[in-house]
Amino acid sequence: MAMANSRVAALLLVLVASLTLAASVQAGYVGSDWTSGQAHATYYGGADAAGTQGGACGFGNLWSTGYGTDTAALSAALFNSGLSCGACYELKCDTAGSKYCLPGNPSITVTATNYCPQGSEGGWCDTPKQHFDLAHPAFTKLAHEGGGVFPVVYRRVPCAKQGGMRFQINGNPWFLLVLVTNVGGAGDVQQLQVKGERTGWYQMVRNWGQMWQFTGDHTLPGQALSFRATLSDGSVVESWNCAPKNWGFQQVFEGTPAH
Incomplete structure (x- = not known):
């Protein structure tokens, strides 16, 4: 009986820890003091x-x-x-x-x-x-x-936004320029990466404001694109295949919400 009770207690501890972790993740960005x-x-x-x-x-x-x-x-x-x-x-x-x-x-x-x-x-x-x-x-x-x-x-x-962050793709096959908007949570993107369906993750460079550029792979047009954004609170939001294979320049695509 004592062993059974100890197992129940251990399970309860795991459950409480799991719920605490889930709550902390769901809480998202909390901002700062006045x-x-x-x-x-x-x-x-x-x-x-x-x-x-x-x-x-x-x-x-x-x-x-x-x-x-x-x-x-x-x-x-x-x-x-x-x-x-x-x-x-x-x-x-x-x-x-x-x-x-x-x-x-x-x-x-x-x-x-x-x-x-x-x-x-x-x-x-x-x-x-x-x-x-x-x-x-x-x-x-x-x-x-x-x-x-x-x-x-x-x-x-926290920035309260409807829907996911948005990526407007500009430029040309040799110069990818992406504007990031509608970012919830901390709101300010500090790093952005792009991935084609046949590539690994490429680090983009901030051009100005929230415009991010990449010049290393002219084969990205024709591939579905994913984006990985790192916000100022350290949270990382991945938007998988949010731009389909037939994406075009000047188009806007919606990704995953940030919290």
């Missing part, structure tokens, strides 16, 4: 956010790529030379430092889609300042427009 007393926000572009389209991340039309108007251009201290493209931040107006915060002090979540360069008006984006240059509609969800600039508290948060 940062205060260091960052400010301004806005650029008009009320229709037309002036925020395109940008240094390569996302192009932010409506068609799913980012909308809750977006921000980051100062160099946050932009990380483009590796922060796609990251999501929750912001609040810092009521201790501004009289322009909206009643109730709401928060918003924005996606990094652009770069606010050194020497911009007011010097708010100059190194080493942490700054969010928001699309106008996002700015007015936090503070009265007349404030112009206000202090914020912020934290990294």
Whole structure:
């Protein structure tokens, strides 16, 4: 009986450990703690956010790529030379430092889609300042427009996306250029690899923003393509054969969701 009880206990321990591991995997990216007393926000572009389209991340039309108007251009201290493209931040107006915060002090979540360069008006984006240059509609969800600039508290948060990450394939047979969008979880891809159905994994090189290039194998057209993305939290997401054999340039293919 004692031996039977010990076996049951051992099985229970294995089951609990398995459930704990499953829960930790399912939990996904959790973000960071609030940062205060260091960052400010301004806005650029008009009320229709037309002036925020395109940008240094390569996302192009932010409506068609799913980012909308809750977006921000980051100062160099946050932009990380483009590796922060796609990251999501929750912001609040810092009521201790501004009289322009909206009643109730709401928060918003924005996606990094652009770069606010050194020497911009007011010097708010100059190194080493942490700054969010928001699309106008996002700015007015936090503070009265007349404030112009206000202090914020912020934290990294998971990016909530519908469907899987998307890969837009550009270039030509000798120059593969892939734009990665709609990335959930940590949101910002740090490494990207590509694999043809008859090849191993090839390391791609970041061209700019979230544009990744590969020039080592002109036979990839005509092969189904898989992608392996490594995000800033270390998670690795593999999208197997998401581009079929007959894929073409300028086409977009949906892969596996990131959490």
